[in-house]
Structures are given as structure tokens and as C-alpha cells.
Amino acid sequence: MKLLLVLLSAFFTDAIVMDGKVKEGFVQDKTSVTCSYDPYYKDYPKYWCKGYYRNHCSVIASTPNSTNRVSLNDTGMQLIITLTCLTKEDTGWYWCGIQRDYASDFMDYTELIVFNSEKEAADLQRRQNRTCKNSGVAHGENHSRCVKS
Known part of the structure; x- marks a missing residue:
């Protein structure tokens, strides 16, 4: 019975939640996004991708790796994404996700708007x-x- 409750809670709760639906930043500055998730998924791979549609976004970085402009920090309850040296081309829709092998990934989105000034x-x-x-x-x-x- 306890296992059933755990499984049901995974289906009917937000397994990953972005800290805001719109983020703003300035060219050459940096911004951070926090994706909080259920601690049950602490050992699952996480990723950051860009694209309007969740099923067609391009992965930019995934745990445990970072890139020269995108840093991922997985605390076991939050995925903290830091983007540096912002450009106008960084404006767009982004998703943080938890990769699951035999089910749809858990994902949440934000829109990043980069201003010149x-x-x-x-x-x-x-x-x-x-x-x-x-x-x-x-x-x-x-x-x-x-x-x-």
C-alpha cells in the first residue's frame, strides 16, 4: 500500500518546478534559474534545453557537466542553472528536465528575455x-x- 501511495504521488504532483515563468537579464550579464524537484529523483540525470516545445528542445547542458556559459549545480533537491555572458540570441523558451528511461521526462519551462539595456x-x-x-x-x-x- 505504501508503494502504491509513493507511485501515485509521483504521477499527481509536480516532480520538478521552475522558480519563475519569466526570467529577465541584460546583455553581457548573468542570470540564474532554480528548478526544485522531489528528492526521490536526486540520482536521476537532469538537463537544461532550449526550445518552445518540450519534445523538441535542444539540450544545452546535462548533469554532471556544464558548458563554458551554462553552469549546472544539482543539490539533491534543486537544479540551479546559471547562464553567463548573456546575448540577445539567448532570448527564448527553456526547459529543465529530469530524464526517465521508461516514462516521459518530468519538465518545467521558463521564458528568458535578454535586454540590451x-x-x-x-x-x-x-x-x-x-x-x-x-x-x-x-x-x-x-x-x-x-x-x-
Whole structure:
């Protein structure tokens, strides 16, 4: 019975959880992401991959190895990923995963947005806070600016 409960909890709980769905950083800076996971999986291989779809992401690094710009630190309860020397090309969707041989991998995602400068980040924040509905403004076709309706 105890084994059944352990197995059921593995299927109905989040085995791995990213610390945020959106991460932001600046060019030439660094950022970190933490993926917390059930300690049951401490000895399973973990990985970090890039791509919008979980089944088609490209693995960048996996435990116990790191690359020159991606560092993986597996504590036994968390996978801490540190990306250094950020570039605009690093912007995109990323997944942390627990590799399982006979079942689908456990995965969670985040979106990384890399800005050129603090001014670019502040401009984006202002655009996101703008309420076009109340100001009589509608989004144009290119969605990058608002135009009068």
C-alpha cells in the first residue's frame, strides 16, 4: 500500500518546478534559474534545453557537466542553472528536465528575455502597462506600437 501511495504521488504532483515563468537579464550579464524537484529523483540525470516545445528542445547542458556559459549545480533537491555572458540570441523558451528511461521526462519551462539595456527593459514595462482599451487606442498590425482607432 505504501508503494502504491509513493507511485501515485509521483504521477499527481509536480516532480520538478521552475522558480519563475519569466526570467529577465541584460546583455553581457548573468542570470540564474532554480528548478526544485522531489528528492526521490536526486540520482536521476537532469538537463537544461532550449526550445518552445518540450519534445523538441535542444539540450544545452546535462548533469554532471556544464558548458563554458551554462553552469549546472544539482543539490539533491534543486537544479540551479546559471547562464553567463548573456546575448540577445539567448532570448527564448527553456526547459529543465529530469530524464526517465521508461516514462516521459518530468519538465518545467521558463521564458528568458535578454535586454540590451535597462532603458529597453523600462520601455517594454511601460508598453505592457499601457491600457489601450481605456485610452481609445488599438494595436496596429505589427503589434509593436499602438495606433489611434
